[in-house]
Amino acid sequence: MKKTKDDSTESNILNAAKTIFQRKGMDGARMQEIADEAGINKALLHYYYRSKQLLFEAVFKSVFSLLAPQLNKALNNDDSLMDKIKNFTKNYISFIIKHPYLPSFIINELNRNPEFVQKLITEKHFPNIEKFKNQINENIEKGKITSIKPEQLFINIMALNIFPFIASPLLKGFLKISDEDYNKLLEERATEVSNFIINALKV
Amino acid sequence: MKKTKDDSTESNILNAAKTIFQRKGMDGARMQEIADEAGINKALLHYYYRSKQLLFEAVFKSVFSLLAPQLNKALNNDDSLMDKIKNFTKNYISFIIKHPYLPSFIINELNRNPEFVQKLITEKHFPNIEKFKNQINENIEKGKITSIKPEQLFINIMALNIFPFIASPLLKGFLKISDEDYNKLLEERATEVSNFIINALKV
DNA sequence: ATATGGTTTAACCAAATGGTTAACAAATGT
DNA sequence: ACATTTGTTAACCATTTGGTTAAACCATAT
Known part of the structure; x- marks a missing residue:
């Protein structure tokens, strides 16, 4: 069978x-x-x-292709820029809470082997941020948000969303708080982060 | 001799x-x-x-105690909150450019062994953020900045500053830019990040 | 029933790895 | 000068580790 x-x-x-x-x-x-x-x-x-190497590559690709479409969808749908930021933050944080090891795994292994990202780029599901960048530029031209390089805004969004998951032991130490309290902070961030970004973009 | x-x-x-x-x-x-x-x-x-373990611990402590006083000084001097944010960002980014592996090393190894952070906390040079938190609360009470949990603001500052160094291969891939261009973005961030944060804190 | 093909295992292997030993070299004290 | 301690090395050791092999297992087709 x-x-x-x-x-x-x-x-x-x-x-x-x-x-x-x-x-x-x-x-x-x-x-x-x-x-x-x-x-x-x-x-x-x-x-x-x-071999271990091939098994690892299978794992990496599989894990990455769990993340990539998620990101692609969030960046390339027809929402307004503000909605995109809000939804991205909300969806992304709840997605990562389900896969807590995922971001550090990907970032780590790409640091260990930076050339590997080239192989990933060629795959068709690799996230494309052109539309998102255009959307940012349009909003700037229309005077809806303050002037900012799209690349910098993209980095900021990623940083604010992902970093707290990667650096949790360190941040727990700095903040001197328990695991439960830290998790509460993370949940708050689903709205906190988008408020912060949107405020930062006000003209 | x-x-x-x-x-x-x-x-x-x-x-x-x-x-x-x-x-x-x-x-x-x-x-x-x-x-x-x-x-x-x-x-x-x-x-x-x-043993390897003891050598590793010696390295970790030495590397961490390179970073900790830096952070402590930045958080506990007598600058105003705004100056603190500006200086922190500027100093931190140029410090990390000199030690590019440092943040991922610390974050990674703390993820591998989260209990280790407890040992670090007891050491006298461990960063203390109480003064910084108080300063944030004072600024909120005086209506100088928008209301935000000090913990969240602290996380945001760390995220915006550190993440781009940790995730550089991934971000280079997403942004589809060369190493040189990425380094330029990083240098821009010395001012970009503090502008972003300060704007986000406007009432 | 039995041959066939893919699937699974126990036992095994060579290389790598953290760690040790015993002898040697170089300072240091008397 | 000589003994003693400290620093350094080559050779070695036990274990771990990724990987292989040959035999057994099992479903299916004939």
Whole structure:
């Protein structure tokens, strides 16, 4: 009987590998650990994915392609700039709360191997920010928002949304607050961040 | 003859270890690689620092205590809130440009081992943000800035300043720009970020 | 029933890795 | 001068780790 995609050994391995690689990174992850997580023999990992490197790349692409369409949709829909900022912040933060290791995993591994981003760019689902940049410029021309380089605004939005998830241990330390309190702050940010950005854009 | 602190074998090792650990992280770094970087035999690493773990902790503390006083000074001087934000952004960005691996190293390793932050907090040079928080609250009460939780503003400042350095490969990919152009953006941010924040705080 | 093909495992292997040892070298004190 | 401590090295060791192999298992087609 042909197994469904969800319980096939191959996707079982991929899921286990996602868990471990996201938690420990390429260097920290062990093939045995992934096999244990998947409940199978280590040799099966190599049977399906040949090497640690290839398994890792499969994981990375899979994880990245979970994130990319999300971003693309948020940037390229027909909402007004203000709505886009509001929705982006709200959706993104609740998405990341479900996948807490995701941003640091991606950012980390791209730091370890910056050339890899070139391979990703060629893929068709890679986020495209041209429309968003145009929208910003139009709003500036119409005098609706203060003048700002679209690139800088984009960086600011990403930074305000993503950074608190990546740097949580450090920020918890600086703020001297508990995990619960920190999570409350994160939830508040779903609205806090867009208010902050929109205020910053006032003329 | 007693060697000076700078060219002693011990600090030679520490410097080599800083270089390698910051580039590769705890998991990715190899003791042999550190020995090569220091131009000495691998056994000497263990002679001075006993184990990889202890060498790593020495590096981490040393790197962190390069950053902490910087932050402390920026937060606890007698400048007005606005000046503080301006100076912080300007100084911090130029500091990080000199130590590009520093933020991701610290954030990464704290993610790998979140309990470690507790050990750091007890040290006397750990950044204290109480004064800064009070200053924010005073400015809000006097109606000088819009109402915002000091914690959120602090997170925003950190995010806007640090994130672009941590996520540079990803952001370069999204923005589809060269390394040179990205570095120009970073330099612009020394003023861009404080303008953005100050505008966001207008009533 | 049995041959066939893909799937799974236990056992194994070579290289890498953190760490140790024992001997040697260079200061230092007497 | 000589003994003692400190610094340094080459060689070595045990374990870990990614990867392989050969045999067993199991579903399906004939």
